[in-house]
Amino acid sequence: MIDDMNKDIESEDELDHKKRGLGRGLSALFDDDDDDEIVAAVIGEQVNVENGAIKRSNLGVEQLEPGSFQPRLQFDDSSIDQLAESIAVHGVLQPILVRPKKGEEGKYEIIAGERRWRAAQKAQLHEVPVIIHEMEDQAAMEIGLIENLQREDLNPLDEALGYKRLMEEFDHTQEKLATVMSKSRSHIANMVRLLHLPDSVQAMVREGSLSAGHARALVTLDDAFSVAKKVVSQGLNVRQTEALALKISEGVKAKNKESSSKDPDTVALEEEVSNALGMKVSINVKKGGKGSLKIDYKSLDQLDDLLHRLSQSSAHM
DSSP states (O other): OHHHHHTTTOOHHHHHHHHHHHTTHHHHHHSSSOOSEEEOTTTOOEEEOOTTSEEEEEEEGGGEEOOTTOOOOOOOHHHHHHHHHHHHHHOOOSOEEEEEOTTOTTOEEEEEOHHHHHHHHHTTOSEEEEEEEOOOHHHHHHHHHHHHHTOTTSOHHHHHHHHHHHHHHHOOOHHHHHHHHTOOHHHHHHHHHGGGSOHHHHHHHHHTSSOHHHHHHTTTOTTHHHHHHHHHHHTOOHHHHHHHHHHHHHHHHHHHHHHHTSOHHHHHHHHHHHHHHTSEEEEEEOGGGOEEEEEEOSSHHHHHHHHHHHHHHHHTO
16 A cells, blocks of 8 residues: 555556566566666667666755656646655655756756655645656657556546657657557547547546547547537437537538538528528428428527517518
């Protein structure tokens, strides 16, 4: 229990999952042995490390600062508080991975372990154990992103942004990223698609009112925010949301197909009458000058208003 709480509250199964996904990866950086070889977290290849390139030490919390490659935009205060309680009693059991900050002697940038650093400050610790590792920006960013992306509690949008950065800034393909992360290619693709949603819908995902599964179903909709509000207010599950999104999409396709088959004059007349009535009007012209006119109303009040206006018009005739 103590180790689980102080290692970002991860289960043994999750740690095993990480080791399978990253080779020895990040776990090698945190093991207690002094191996001379560190397996690169990003691609699982062995990297020869010269003596002195990696150093274990204790540093003052004020000497550390958050890394510039942190994908997590939000930190759960309750989770940090829980971790701080463990650290206050048992200390920081898992070292924080850092690298020297360029141009500032005695300062270090956190590559992996920002939650532990934040919790240590809440626990009023003055020093924390660290692993100091000299590395270039690319390696620092990849390790920082992947270490955080392996966390089960990472916000879906932060996860999606992390994948996007790895693909855009380091030319990872979805296939390679799926292998590195021990995820399916479809999972990577579906998560990145969330970034195509409007900001208003993304905000609902961040605050937890809309799950990633619900949000994925809305990606292709033009008015995703209105549908998202309906999903939340009606308490629809993911399958119901997918069915609703499909119905809306098919309706839009049918409407577009219908509009494309009409001549411009008919479309213009539909728009003119719709604006005059304040209701959607469809005009279908058939051969021989025949046709039909359809008026869609949204409520009985609208229908009553329409009938009243028609009766008023007929009375003046």
